[in-house]
Amino acid sequence: MTSSETQPDFDVQLRNAIDSKTKPLGSLGRIEELAFSLGTIYRNLTPRITNPRMLVFAGNHGITESGVSAFPSEVTAQMVLNFISGGAAINVLCRTFGIDLEIVNAGVEFDFPSHSDLVDEPIAASTKNFHLEPAMTAEQVQSAITLGRRRVQAAVDGGSNFILLGEMGIGNTSSAAAITARVTQTSIGVCTGRGTGLTDESLAHKTQVLAEALARHESAVSPLDVLATFGGFEIAAMVGAILQSKELGIPVMVDGYITTSAALIAAGIDATSREVMVFSHRSQEPGHLIALQHLHAYELLNLDLRLGEGSGAALAFPLAKAATEILCDMATFDAAQVSGAIDSAHE
Amino acid sequence: MTSSETQPDFDVQLRNAIDSKTKPLGSLGRIEELAFSLGTIYRNLTPRITNPRMLVFAGNHGITESGVSAFPSEVTAQMVLNFISGGAAINVLCRTFGIDLEIVNAGVEFDFPSHSDLVDEPIAASTKNFHLEPAMTAEQVQSAITLGRRRVQAAVDGGSNFILLGEMGIGNTSSAAAITARVTQTSIGVCTGRGTGLTDESLAHKTQVLAEALARHESAVSPLDVLATFGGFEIAAMVGAILQSKELGIPVMVDGYITTSAALIAAGIDATSREVMVFSHRSQEPGHLIALQHLHAYELLNLDLRLGEGSGAALAFPLAKAATEILCDMATFDAAQVSGAIDSAHE
Numbered sequence: 001m002t003s004s005e006t007q008p009d010f011d012v013q014l015r016n017a018i019d020s021k022t023k024p025l026g027s028l029g030r031i032e033e034l035a036f037s038l039g040t041i042y043r044n045l046t047p048r049i050t051n052p053r054m055l056v057f058a059g060n061h062g063i064t065e066s067g068v069s070a071f072p073s074e075v076t077a078q079m080v081l082n083f084i085s086g087g088a089a090i091n092v093l094c095r096t097f098g099i100d101l102e103i104v105n106a107g108v109e110f111d112f113p114s115h116s117d118l119v120d121e122p123i124a125a126s127t128k129n130f131h132l133e134p135a136m137t138a139e140q141v142q143s144a145i146t147l148g149r150r151r152v153q154a155a156v157d158g159g160s161n162f163i164l165l166g167e168m169g170i171g172n173t174s175s176a177a178a179i180t181a182r183v184t185q186t187s188i189g190v191c192t193g194r195g196t197g198l199t200d201e202s203l204a205h206k207t208q209v210l211a212e213a214l215a216r217h218e219s220a221v222s223p224l225d226v227l228a229t230f231g232g233f234e235i236a237a238m239v240g241a242i243l244q245s246k247e248l249g250i251p252v253m254v255d256g257y258i259t260t261s262a263a264l265i266a267a268g269i270d271a272t273s274r275e276v277m278v279f280s281h282r283s284q285e286p287g288h289l290i291a292l293q294h295l296h297a298y299e300l301l302n303l304d305l306r307l308g309e310g311s312g313a314a315l316a317f318p319l320a321k322a323a324t325e326i327l328c329d330m331a332t333f334d335a336a337q338v339s340g341a342i343d344s345a346h347e
Numbered sequence: 348m349t350s351s352e353t354q355p356d357f358d359v360q361l362r363n364a365i366d367s368k369t370k371p372l373g374s375l376g377r378i379e380e381l382a383f384s385l386g387t388i389y390r391n392l393t394p395r396i397t398n399p400r401m402l403v404f405a406g407n408h409g410i411t412e413s414g415v416s417a418f419p420s421e422v423t424a425q426m427v428l429n430f431i432s433g434g435a436a437i438n439v440l441c442r443t444f445g446i447d448l449e450i451v452n453a454g455v456e457f458d459f460p461s462h463s464d465l466v467d468e469p470i471a472a473s474t475k476n477f478h479l480e481p482a483m484t485a486e487q488v489q490s491a492i493t494l495g496r497r498r499v500q501a502a503v504d505g506g507s508n509f510i511l512l513g514e515m516g517i518g519n520t521s522s523a524a525a526i527t528a529r530v531t532q533t534s535i536g537v538c539t540g541r542g543t544g545l546t547d548e549s550l551a552h553k554t555q556v557l558a559e560a561l562a563r564h565e566s567a568v569s570p571l572d573v574l575a576t577f578g579g580f581e582i583a584a585m586v587g588a589i590l591q592s593k594e595l596g597i598p599v600m601v602d603g604y605i606t607t608s609a610a611l612i613a614a615g616i617d618a619t620s621r622e623v624m625v626f627s628h629r630s631q632e633p634g635h636l637i638a639l640q641h642l643h644a645y646e647l648l649n650l651d652l653r654l655g656e657g658s659g660a661a662l663a664f665p666l667a668k669a670a671t672e673i674l675c676d677m678a679t680f681d682a683a684q685v686s687g688a689i690d691s692a693h694e
Contacts, residue, residue, distance in 0.1 A: 022429055023436055024417070024543035028658065029631065029651030070371070070688045078685040082369055087678025089370055096672045097665065196371040197688055284376065302649065303666075304376030311375065318444065318665035319650075325443045331434025338425040341417045341544055 014039045020332040024341070028326070030300065034278070035323040041251045041276050042161075046328045049321055051160040053100040054310050055151050055241055056083060056090060057234035059107035059122075061171030062129035063213075068174045068206040070197045073126075076170045077110035079309075083168070084115040089307060090166055093314035097321075099164060104151055106144055107233025121147055123233045130178070131213045134220075134229045141228045141236050148240025156248050163245050164253040164317060165262070166310015167234045170196075173285060176261035178210050178230035180287045182221070183264045184294045188214055191287035193257075193306075223268030231265070238262035239269070246273040253320065255313040256283035256305065260291040267295060280316035281305055361386045367679040371688070375673070377647065381625070382670040388598045388623050389508075393675045396668055398507040400447040401657050402498050402588055403430060403437060406454035406469075406580035408518030409476035410560075415521045415553040417544045420473075423517045424457035426656075430515070431462040436654060437513055440661035444668075446511060451498055453491055454580025468494055470580045477525070478560045481567070481576045488575045488583050495587025503595055510592050511600040511664060512609070513657015514581045517543075520632060523608035525557050525577035527634045529568070530611045531641045535561055538634035540604075543653075570615030578612070585609035586616070593620040600667065602660040603630035603652065607638040614642060627663035628652055 017039075018032050019025055026032060038047055058080050064073040082088045083103045086095075094101040103118045109125030112118060123143050127135035136144070152163055169175075173195035181191040192207045213230070220229035227236055239262045245252040246266075254263050254277050266273045274295060281301035282288055292299060300316045333340055364386075365379050366372055373379060385394055405427050411420040429435045430450045433442075441448040450465045456472030459465060470490050474482035483491070499510055516522075520542040528538040539554045560577070567576035574583055586609045592599040593613075601610050601624050613620045621642060628648035629635055639646060647663045680687055 021436070022426070022434060023654050027543065027652065027654040028436065029653065031650060031652070031662070072686055075686050078683070079369070082678060082683040082685055085678070085683070087369060087676075087683050089368070089375065089673060089677055092672050092676045093669055095676070096669050196374065300650070303378060303647070305374065305378070306376065307370050307374040315378070315666065315669060319662065322440055322443050322662060325439050326436060329434075329439045329442070330436055331429060331432070336425070336429040336432070336434050338429055339419055339422050 010043060011040070014045055017045050017327065021326065021330045022333055022336050022338050031319065031323050031326065034300070034319060035327050037278065038251055038320060038324055039327055041249065047324050048328060049162045049324050051100060051158065052162040052164060052317060053102060053155040053160040054090065054094050054164040054166055054314060055102050055104060056166040056168060056310050057104045057106045057148065057237040058168040059233035060109065060126035061169055061175065061232050062127045062135065063131055063174045064171040065129045066131040066209045068209055069171045069195055070202065071170050073170045076168055077108050079168050080105060080108060080112060084118050088309060089311050090309040090314060093311055097314060097317050099314060099317060100160070102151065104147065104237060106147055106237040119151065127232050130230050131209050134217065135231055136228045136236065138228055141224060144233045144236030145240035148237035149244035152241045152244035152248065156250065161250050163241060163250060164310055164313040165238050165241055165259045166255050166313060167238065167258050167308055169232050169234050172232050172235065172258045174206065174210060175230050175232050175235055176258045177287050178214060179226055179261040179264060180291045181214060182226050182230065183268065184290055186290050191290060193285035193287060223265045227265045235262045239266045242266040242273050242277065243270060246270060246276045250276065251278050252276055253278045253280050253313040253316060255280055255310045256308055257285040257288040257291065258308060260288060263295060264291055278320060281312035283312065357390060358387070361392055364392050364674065368673065368677045369680055369683050369685050378666065378670050378673065381666060382674050384625065385598055385667060385671055386674055388596065394671050395675060396509045396671050398447060398505065399509040399511060399664060400449060400502040400507040401437065401441050401511040401513055401661060402449050402451060403513040403515060403657050404451045404453045404495065404581035404584040405515040407456065407473035408516055408522065408579050409474045409482065410478055410521045411518040412476045413478045413556045415556055416518045416542055417549065418517050420517050423515055424455050426515050427452060427455060427457070427459060431465050435656060436658050437656040437661060440658055444661060444664050446661060446664060447507070449498065451494065451584060453494055453584040466498065474579050477577050478556050481564065482578055483575045483583065485575055488571060491580045491583030492587035495584035496591035499588045499591035499595065503597065508597050510588060510597060511657055511660040512585050512588055512606045513602050513660060514585065514605050514655055516579050516581050519579050519582065519605045521553065521557060522577050522579050522582055523605045524634050525561060526573055526608040526611060527638045528561060529573050529577065530615065531637055533637050538637060540632035540634060570612045574612045582609045586613045589613035589620050589624065590617060593617060593623045597623065598625050599623050600625050600627050600660040600663060602627055602657045603655055604632040604635040604638065605655060607635060610642060611638055625667060628659035630659065
């Protein structure tokens with residue numbers, strides 16, 4: 001995308017490369033679209049994914065004080081410990097699919113043991129309760145964005161050309177819901193879901209808390225203000241990770257509702273960052289579809305996931321791998337001497 | 348499933364094993380359901396998939412004489428050559444995901460070079476044109492079923508405990524449509540699609556040919572008669588492969604419309620064979636959904652694929668791998684010392 005003059009030519013070449021493969025035109029459906037997207041991001045007709053890296057950002061949320069989650073806030077730190085001991089879903093999925101995993105403490109107060117997979121650089125102990133006041137200061141947001149940018153840069157410096165994003169933060173579906181409601185101008189009732197498993201009563205309470213928070217912070221409208229007011233350290237870090245992926249021209253696999261709320265903010269800051277986003281799945285959280293539609297995004301998987309941690313991004317990774325391998329290794333009709341379609345076959 | 352007395356206990360144990368993992372209850376959605384299915388098939392709380400094998404059966408179809416396909420019938424043999432030279436989509440996908448690939452010529456007239464990946468045991472040069480007469484004799488059907496059973500047995504003897512099915516046969520969406528229409532008692536118009544890429548006019552012609560064939564063979568109703576009348580050598584071989592997988596108690600990943608038509612026949616012959624079937628994707632062919640619904644099957648992927656070759660089964664394989672690895676390797680709440688959900692979290 002360096003020159004508007006060369007772009008049409010490359011797109012045509014890439015489309016021709018896909019169409020010349022030994023298969024009926026379009027018969028690999030969304031895998032062909034994915035191959036086209038990835039080829040476009042890499043500006044390469046035969047791209048190979050190397051050292052894919054999952055970055056899981058963790059942060060604590062002050063909004064949990066207002067009783068919006070089914071799990072206590074301590075679970076964020078407990079799950080970070082579970083990540084570094086290798087027992088969580090995201091560990092299993094990354095091992096299964098050959099994805100490097102890095103855990104980044106972006107804002108959890110806990111004395112974590114040092115570990116090669118853990119980057120322990122919390123911006124603060126927790127965000128503030130955005131039911132009452134903005135979650136983060138403008139300076140904290142910038143620090144978290146910089147943290148995310150640095151983790152992508154470190155991954156790429158280490159030989160990675162494919163980033164996957166995940167998160168852990170008890171209470172962060174509340175941030176995702178508030179961000180989605182404000183950015184897409186949708187009613188908070190439609191954007192709020194059960195998170196880790198709320199009852200009907202608790203869901204009504206969560207919606208009420210978020211409605212009050214949105215009313216209180218009516219003036220937060222710009223992407224950075226929305227992020228500071230309703231976001232979290234892990235969400236701001238993911239915004240930075242997306243912006244850096246765009247700067248480096250590599251794909252970033254977006255996970256579920258919370259990661260997509262970071263994508264909404266990133267696209268608000270730099271609309272061209274949308275070009276490097278690949279959307280892995282549609283979660284059970286009802287607001288996720290609203291966020292995806294706002295980004296004109298169509299997910300690869302629809303498996304009723306609502307775990308987070310990057311689990312949906314990891315599960316969709318093999319499809320990205322397949323799409324690039326098809327670009328690299330599949331034969332053309334000419335090379336394989338296979339006949340093309342005949343005109344109107346019946347006699 | 349060997350004893351009706353032990354089964355409830357095992358199911359409860361398996362459900363508890365899944366629910367004790369460090370994740371909110373049900374938050375891995377359809378991956379949890381898949382883990383439950385695979386654990387049940389293997390009768391094992393910690394099953395591992397070993398040496399997964401893709402069996403791609405190829406066969407020629409006499410119905411192509413009636414002009415039902417956009418590609419000439421010679422393409423079946425040309426694609427078998429492409430498979431053994433490693434250039435087709437299914438080759439790329441199997442290499443990407445660590446799946447062994449075996450090509451079985453079940454009924455293609457061609458002097459193939461001998462090759463370690465090719466089992467060259469055609470039942471005949473082609474099926475007959477079922478527009479005019481039954482596609483196969485009862486003896487041919489039995490031979491093809493036996494061929495499919497033997498290839499699964501050989502895979503398992505070689506250390507595989509997971510079978511994936513694919514097919515190649517120009518004209519075989521016509522077989523799938525006729526089988527689906529007859530077995531599910533659905534109008535042929537709803538079951539007929541564009542296959543490899545028919546025009547509107549050719550699609551109308553294909554539907555007309557199939558309607559005439561169904562009317563001509565009104566008495567073909569039993570599963571074996573339906574198979575012999577409208578099927579193909581590759582479809583009958585896949586029926587055998589499914590029945591043998593059931594006998595050996597291992598999962599069989601079903602691909603698209605044609606493979607699912609074999610699943611319809613297998614379930615008709617032995618209803619318990621449904622228990623070992625895993626459904627990979629829903630294809631663009633409209634009749635595929637009808638066949639899936641008849642089998643009470645819900646697909647893992649929906650990527651608008653319509654290639655065949657086992658491509659959808661291969662693309663869904665990583666999800667099966669993930670599901671079994673989660674059963675084997677993910678920590679429990681107790682082991683990881685992670686707190687469970689709190690009651691009605693708000694204050």
